[in-house]
Amino acid sequence: MKTLWLGAASVAALISLSAPALAADADLAAPRMGTWGFDLAGRDTAVAPSQDFFEYANGAYLKAMVIPEDRSTYGAFNALQELSQQRMHAIAEKAAANTAATGDEAKVGAFYRSFMDQAAVDALGAxxxxxxxxxxxxxxxxxxxxxxxxxxxxxxxxxxxxxxxxxxxxxxxxxxxxxxxxxxxxxxxxxxxxxxxxxxxxxxxxxxxxxxxxxxxxxxxxxxxxxxxxxxxxxxxxxxxxxxxxxxxxxxxxxxxxxxxxxxxxxxxxxxxxxxxxxxxxxxxxxxxxxxxxxxxxxxxxxxxxxxxxxxxxxxxxxxxLSQDFDAAHFEFHGKALSGTPAQQPRWKRAVATIDNNIGEALGKLYVDAYFPADSKAKMEALVGDIHTAMKGRIEKLDWMSPPTKAKALEKLGKFHVKIGYPDKWRDYSGLEVKDGDLYGDVQRAAAFEWDYRAARLGGPVDDDEWGMTPPTINAYYSPTKNEIVFPAAILQPPFFDPDGDPAINYGGIGGVIGHEITHGFDDQGRKSDGDGRLTDWWTAEDAAKFDAQAKKFGAQYSAIEVLTGAHINGDLTMGENIADLGGLLLALDAYHLSLKGQPAPVIDGLTGDQRVFLGWAQVWRAKYRDDRMRQMLVSDPHSPPKYRVQVPIRNIDAFYQAFGVKPGDPMYIAPQDRVRIW
Incomplete structure (x- = not known):
């Protein structure tokens, strides 16, 4: 499963939702980004886009932002994750207080009560x-x-x-x-x-x-x-x-x-x-x-x-x-020693994360009922259609790919499946026992329940309706075996997606994410599976060699970057995600141009349409990392650090040079013959 972000989640910013019941709490409704979808105040206009585009787009925000004590990284993505946690918290608190709850709500409530009963957990010790x-x-x-x-x-x-x-x-x-x-x-x-x-x-x-x-x-x-x-x-x-x-x-x-x-x-x-x-x-x-x-x-x-x-x-x-002494020892090593995080997260955050990890669709169904507007799904379907059309156009115009391989690529694209928001069929947790006052047992039983559910399917037909992420997750993914792209409900908010925002920002945000996931089907590994999800070689040898040459050239650009003293990006480890970032942004630009239907793009606050697409992408990735967490990421995460998910792809896109007047001698400049051309 290829994701927008693995492990430590990347997170976007937020949206005002018109949703029932729980969404009435002001803390649970996210503010918009600026007045039209982009945080103009977050820029550092003292830095020219041609000098350091990431700093130009996000510098003021990053200078002002302090990483919270209970985190190893923070940024726009994490702010949206915080909102999702707050919403899950409200759901769990309500479920825990409802003694008449039944079904999934009762299980969520019991799990939460067990986790939050610190005194009972401490009394048990080991x-x-x-x-x-x-x-x-x-x-x-x-x-x-x-x-x-x-x-x-x-x-x-x-x-x-x-x-x-x-x-x-x-x-x-x-x-x-x-x-x-x-x-x-x-x-x-x-x-x-x-x-x-x-x-x-x-x-x-x-x-x-x-x-x-x-x-x-x-x-x-x-x-x-x-x-x-x-x-x-x-x-x-x-x-x-x-x-x-x-x-x-x-x-x-x-x-x-x-x-x-x-x-x-x-x-x-x-x-x-x-x-x-x-x-x-x-x-x-x-x-x-x-x-x-x-x-x-x-x-x-x-x-x-x-x-x-x-x-x-x-x-x-x-x-x-387990009791606080075990919990503290675990955090002091995994949190402080490995990631440099000074303080443990509050217990309620760990509680809702545990529930999401163990009975995620039970919690997710309650989340969707409370916080996911129905019209977001329809608007996303339209955006996916635009990006799909853009990818079709790119494949058809490739000058390095032969007609036989091109036909197979178009066939694969035509068979893509899309899932948006939440599953059509929810998991049945009726066979799982969740008991008050038995946190250790609750987690064990939930893990065994999930394991046995999957083990029982061995040799049987694949469930094509299944989701690999829960609705409150700030992420997205591509599945090679299902040839599908999946977008959970919680990511469909600013700065990724604002239904009332500037279309160019939406194309740069969620459009870039959609394009990223579609491109995963054609990255250095995704390209090895066909339209039916089967791992097979459908390329001519000549086309594969041309692809690999460009991919190697792209990887070298990343491997040359020293993020911390003695610590470089691993261009081989991050290859798939890097290709997906480049493809995603190219597709977002193409789709935005298609959406204009031949009309000129409006200029907003002095920014052209193409400039706003690039800024929409950059806004998604603004973040800071503690050094220990960054060193861990560089050896273990298949994604490049956020800054370079912006800096490197755009330097390989001709439209960036035209949009911001980047010229030879500028730090952001790469000569045309050295720019990577894949999708």
Whole structure:
């Protein structure tokens, strides 16, 4: 699944909504951006667009903005995320207070009450872990531990290998089991192997020892040292994130019975059976060359170290749902040490995030009922149609693509599916028990409920109505196997989309996002799937070579950027998102021009239509990062930092030079022959 933003969400700004009931609260209605959709006061007009366009568009806003103490990053995106959190909070508070609530509302209310009852959670201390810790201590062999790891994937706990049920990339109408490398507690293999992360690695070892001590594990410091040493060995043989992006290299089907010979030392069948995947006779292995090496590490590591590792993984994942001492330890490492965040978020924010993560469609249905205007969906459908038309025109006019490949590209585009706002069919949570006063159990049961729901579909037909995000999510995505683009309700607000705003700003905002997601179907990986979502090579060799040459040229522009001392953007890791940003902005411009129907664009506050499209895109990405969070992003996130999602694409667009009079010698200038031309 390709997203506008992964992991730490990027977030936009906001909109005044005319919605029933809860939206009456002034805190829940977002202000518009300026008077016509753009924050003119946020510009730094002392900086010329030809010198630094991002600063010109956002400099005053960024100078005035201070990152909140409970965040590692903040910007326009996060402001919209705050609004979504406030709305979910209002929904959860109302549900929790309604003792007569039934169905989804009752479950949301009970989940919220359990999370917010700090006194009850604190009174339990580490007791909720007792049964799971006892199960780990009772393990007598590595094979039995592999079985336990399969079971922990359904609830809390770690495993040397991950698994999930997903659409089969080469048979997208059926579900398959995917296996992938695991075993690491730090954000990326680089944290174990590179000197620049030595402080974080040391903090991790101290954190492992701290949690093991808190759960009463024997010799916590000794086991922490052994655990980090073992994980360092796993890191050495793990694939990089850039390598893991390759859809061809990560599709490696195996018969389950042959895994034991291919990657000996790990009880594969026990692992899958305990994960309720017993009927799987075939799996798709992602990082295939790493599997035998990680299995060998598992086989040679002393059982007591493996058990201590499992105990730590359990405590680490459960800590946010345990007493304050566990919660504080978890935040001090994950929040402060890794991301540089000074303060923990208030408990209610963590509560609504947990509910959204665990029973998201139950909460999402209540969110849509309260906050999503029906006409937003219709207006979005029209915008998607415009961007689709623009992409069709671009493909037809490509001078580097041969007619056979072009015909296949147009066929794929013609088969795109679109989902806007919310699912047509909501999830049924009637089989899930949510109990007051049992936060640990609530999260475990919700996780197992979700896992078993997906595991039960193995081998069956794919549910094309399913969503991969919940309606309150500030994000969007493209699914290669479904060949679809999806836009949750909460992103359809300013600065992405303002139904009363200037069309040029909307095209630069949500239009750029729509174009971004459509372009994902044709980025360096998305282009490998056809119109039916099947991973297959539909390109001529000559066309593929031309595409790859331009993509490599584009990646080099990003890799040359040193964001912090010694820390560069990884042009290979971020390739797909970078191509999607460039394509999205090009499509937004084309669609805006089409919308004018031959008439001249109006000039607003001295700004032309094209200038406003570029400003609409720039406004979406204004943000600040703490240095530790930025360093983490640069090695683990497939998206480039926000500033460069603006700066680099526009330098490759001819219309930018015309719109702002950029000339040779200007810092933003790239010679025409050096500009990247893909879509």
């Amino acid at each position: 007791k909720p872990l007792a049964g799971d810790l006892a199960a780990i201590k009772a393990i007598g062999s590595r094979d039995d531990l592999a079985g336990l790891m399969g079971g922990t994937m359904r609830k809390f706990g770690g495993a040397f290998f991950g698994a999930y049920v997903h659409d089969d990339a080469k048979d997208p109408e059926t579900y398959a089991v995917y296996l992938f490398q695991g075993g690491l507690g730090l954000p990326d293999r680089d944290y174990y192997l590179e000197e620049r992360f030595k402080d974080q690695k040391a903090a991790y070892e101290a954190y492992v020892a701290r949690l093991l001590g808190m759960v009463g594990w024997d010799k916590p410091a000794d086991y922490a040292k052994a655990i980090v040493a073992m994980e360092t060995e796993i890191a050495k043989v793990s694939w990089t994130r850039a390598e893991r992006r390759d859809d061809d290299k990560t599709y490696n089907p195996f018969e389950v019975d042959k895994l034991a010979a291919y990657a000996p030392g790990f009880a594969w069948r026990k692992f899958l059976d305990s994960a309720h995947l017993a009927k799987a006779d075939r799996v798709i292995v992602a990082e295939n060359t790493a599997f035998p090496k990680i299995a060998a590490i598992y086989a040679k590591t002393p059982l007591d170290v493996l058990k201590a590792w499992s105990a730590f993984q359990l405590a680490d994942q459960a800590a946010p749902y």
